[in-house]
Amino acid sequence: MKFNKVRLLMFSFILFLGILSGCSSSSSSTGDNEGSDGSNSTNGDTIAIGAIFPLTGAGATYGEMYKQGVDLAIEEINAAGGVNGKPLSVIYEDGRAEPKTSVQAIQTLAAKDIPFVLSAYTGVTLGILPTAERNKITVINGGGQGDELAGASPFLFNTIPLLGLEVEVLVKYLTEEKPELKNAYVIHVDDDSGRSGLNKFTEEFAKNGGEILGSGSHKFGETNFRAILTKAKASNPDLLYIASHGQDAKLVIDQAKELGIQSQIVNTSWTVIPEIVTNPNGQGIIHTSIAFNPAEEWLAKYKEKYGTDQVSSYVSNYYDAVKIFAQAYEYAIENGLGEDGEAIANAIKEIKEFESANGIITFNDDGTSIRQIDVSEIVDNQSNLIKSY
Amino acid sequence: MEILWQLFIQGVVLSMVYLLIASGFSVIYGTTGHFHISHAGVFTLAGYVLYLLMESMGLPIWISLILAIVISAILGALIYLTLYRAVLSRNGTHLVLFIASLGLLTVIDNGIVAIFSPDPQTFTTSVEFNKVLMILGAPVTVIQLGMIIIGIVALLLLYVFMNRTKAGRMIKAASVNPDLSQIVGISLKKIHVICYAIGSALVAIPGFYFALDTGANSGKGVELVILAVMAVIMGGIRSLVGAWIASLFIGMFYNMSILWIPPHWQTSIIFFLFLIMIMVRPTGLFGQRA
Known part of the structure; x- marks a missing residue:
């Protein structure tokens, strides 16, 4: 015993x-x-x-x-x-x-x-x-x-x-081709890369005359983003920059649409995954990616x-x-x-x-x-x- | 004002998740004294059971939900009858039982990954349940509304069962004084099996919600269960109503405080408030002093 x-x-x-x-x-x-x-x-x-x-x-x-x-x-x-x-x-x-x-x-x-x-x-x-x-x-x-x-x-x-290069290009495109989108809200994953995205976007967007209305972070692997998205929605931004990756990014996009957010969603190459590209909620997203012509x-x-x-x-x-x-x-x-x-x-x-x-x-x-x-x-x-x- | 209302509605949804997990844990812990951390494992399993019934076997959602609740209750009871009783019959302490439970949780979470892959298993037949309804301007999905309604019914049934039926009174007696209960002929084993079954059926409901909402996924239960356990302690170990009030507070806090507190500080602040509360009132809001 x-x-x-x-x-x-x-x-x-x-x-x-x-x-x-x-x-x-x-x-x-x-x-x-x-x-x-x-x-x-x-x-x-x-x-x-x-x-x-x-x-x-x-x-x-x-x-x-x-x-x-x-x-x-x-x-x-x-x-x-x-x-x-x-x-x-x-x-x-x-x-x-x-x-x-x-x-x-x-x-x-x-x-x-x-x-x-x-x-x-x-x-x-x-x-x-x-x-x-x-x-x-x-x-x-x-x-x-x-x-x-x-x-x-x-x-x-x-x-x-690195992300900085992509964000620079993203903001450059937005200011040149979509000048009507004047303010933005940032949702980002609370890790080194997500904070890089937030900081670089804030810096570049402000430099080009845009206004950052606010930002909200989430943990990596989170599944419920409705609270931060509700807050984002209340500020009614022209742009929603999602600096999240993988399953997180997919769920942020799904839940943003569910809450009726109409803002133009932008992201970097993190978006280019099947879960988002072939998702009805993913249509219309503008994103950068690393040129890929194999x-x-x-x-x-x-x-x-x-x-x-x-x-x-x-x-x-x-x-x-x-x-x-x-x-x-x-x-x-x-x-x-x-x-x-x-x-x-x-x-x-x-x-x-x-x-x-x-x-x-x-x-x-x-x-x-x-x-x-x-x-x-x-x-x-x-x-x-x-x-x- | 609109944002407050929208956050409030999301708060109600999250509160219901904590309410159900905490009620399940409270029924089990309050009676048996077992720190059943595998409660989180049952939470996860419930989602996958529903996935198998609906997606692999193609059963309609209502039949799947009922079957999955019954299966989850049986799973909970089985964990007690096999693993926990094996530990206890060898004079294992409650600490050993807790470690065993933690081990089981790891086995469940990793076993699921081995069988189903680490990717979330999304429901294809549930698309219509993702439809968004408007409650006075606040968006709510059909699944969220369904969970709230089923949850309220389940909690009312639980309240009636615990306070109005003979079995409920026996559970209360066994939780307050197990030795005396045995003397008057109450079988503790039977009581414990019932508690595990009820607790597991309750935790299955938010398990279904998470699975239908963002896909069945393993490893999501622990954090929720730990916060729910906190709600049970805040409310007072054997007080269902206390656990309910504390769960409501936590769910609402997570949603409403986002207006003023950055999200990455929320959990720390909740735990800080909890620490202050148990220092001031160690028995919880509605706990009787020992």
């Missing part, structure tokens, strides 16, 4: 620890094999990279797209003989888009001597950088757009342009693997990230820079310009990249290009 009680207590305690540690930090891997001893990833017969993506939770929609890009690139690289003659594989960690869970994930990856990690989300990427720097891990972010990411670390590169050949490869040609730029951001790693790794070896994370970071800085699925990508010294930004409107369940900047 006594033994049972102790065992039960232990069992409960372990479960409780599970909850404390974020509980679903599961990992899985694809590729030929994973470097089964798990000790030094690059010394075996395969080269392993890490990816900390939201595989569950409110960000899972994006995580799925990131994963598609990574898997596509790995398949292609391995079919062509691998990196420096060795097959490439990836270890996925579920960061749930939470900085805390993701920091644990990068520690797991650091323990396996992974030199290169893919990351997403501003808060997550900022959160894992100290561990990355300590362990000399190069990080490429293809999803997080918070402006604090610029120059955040010599080990960080962003294949996605090569026919690349599109065909995507369609062959995933059975659809509805592809987002997030897929190519991570496809590019993996290809950049492969190129930088080979460059580092050829030029005797070494093969650790620092060597890869130096190689990326030296190469600077990379071919990508979506035109040339050039990295600035602060790790950011510049791409063409498009303004589009959602009509008939798709994003129709209005103007490019």
Whole structure:
């Protein structure tokens, strides 16, 4: 009897620890094999990279797209003989888009001597950088757009342009083409990227003579936005800028329409997810996005693997990230820079310009990249290009 | 004035969510003394049960709702009969039971993700229930109105059951003095099963509302249950009416205070008010002093 009680207590305690540690930090891997001893990833017969993506939770929609890009690139690289003659594989960690869970994930990856990690989300990427720097891990972010990411670390590169650039273009378009929309209300997610959106929009909009009537924040993963939207509605804004992403953005839009908000809704590339584009409530939204004109050949490869040609730029951001790693790794070896994370970071800085699925990508010294930004409107369940900047 | 009225109506909706969760928790905790945090798990399961009945089996909404309430009540009773009784029969303390309950909640939330994927399961047949009605200029969806009406009926039934029926009086007796109740021949096990079933049926109603409103999703229950537990403590552990008043306060606070308080401060302020209240009146608004 006594033994049972102790065992039960232990069992409960372990479960409780599970909850404390974020509980679903599961990992899985694809590729030929994973470097089964798990000790030094690059010394075996395969080269392993890490990816900390939201595989569950409110960000899972994006995580799925990131994963598609990574898997596509790995398949292609391995079919062509691998990196420096060795097959490439990836270890996925579920960061749930939470900085805390993701920091644990990068520690797991650091323990396996992974030199290169893919990351997403501003808060997550900022959160894992100290561990990355300590362990000399190069990080490429293809999803997080918070402006604090610029120059955040010599080990960080962003294949996605930061939010500031998109918001600048959005406001520029609005003031040039829609001067009748004079005031705005901002709904934003209360994280680094959402606050970036709010601050940049407020700054740019005011600079161009617009008036910000107010703003309301919500937690990431919230489902009820009716109170902040009711307050927004009462101020009767011409524009409603929604700096929220994923499922949150979809629900904000649904509930805004439900409450009868007539304002023109604007957003950035965060809007370009099927839940919003093919949603009756999403029609008429004006949004920016990163210009995405993938090569026919690349599109065909995507369609062959995933059975659809509805592809987002997030897929190519991570496809590019993996290809950049492969190129930088080979460059580092050829030029005797070494093969650790620092060597890869130096190689990326030296190469600077990379071919990508979506035109040339050039990295600035602060790790950011510049791409063409498009303004589009959602009509008939798709994003129709209005103007490019 | 219009905004006040609109926020008030949204406040009524949110209050009803807390009212039902808190009433369910109060019935269970007040009688058994078990800190049943898996109440949040039943909340989540109820939404998925409704999803399976309506979307996978194609049953009409009314039959699905009734069946899902019954299934949720059975699930709650089963949690007590299997897990909790196993803990208690091995002389586990209430703390062990709480940890076990927390463990079960994790298993439920993650199990659902494993089976259904982390994406919210939205109802396709419920589109007409998302229709917006106007109550004197305040928009309310059919689902919200439905939850309020069903909720009021359920709470009235609960009140009548607890105060006017023999079974209700037995529950009250067992909660005030379990030992004496056993001596006069009341089966505590039976009473506890009834309490778990009633409590779980009550928490299922807001579970349905959340599922129909924004899609069945796991992991959404804990925060609601913790606030509802706070309402139970604020109201006085064994006082249903106390829990109701406190739930109304919390639901209204969340909506009305948005006019003056930034949303990210609301929860901290609610907990701060709660701390002050239990320091001044540890037994809650309507609690009797021990």
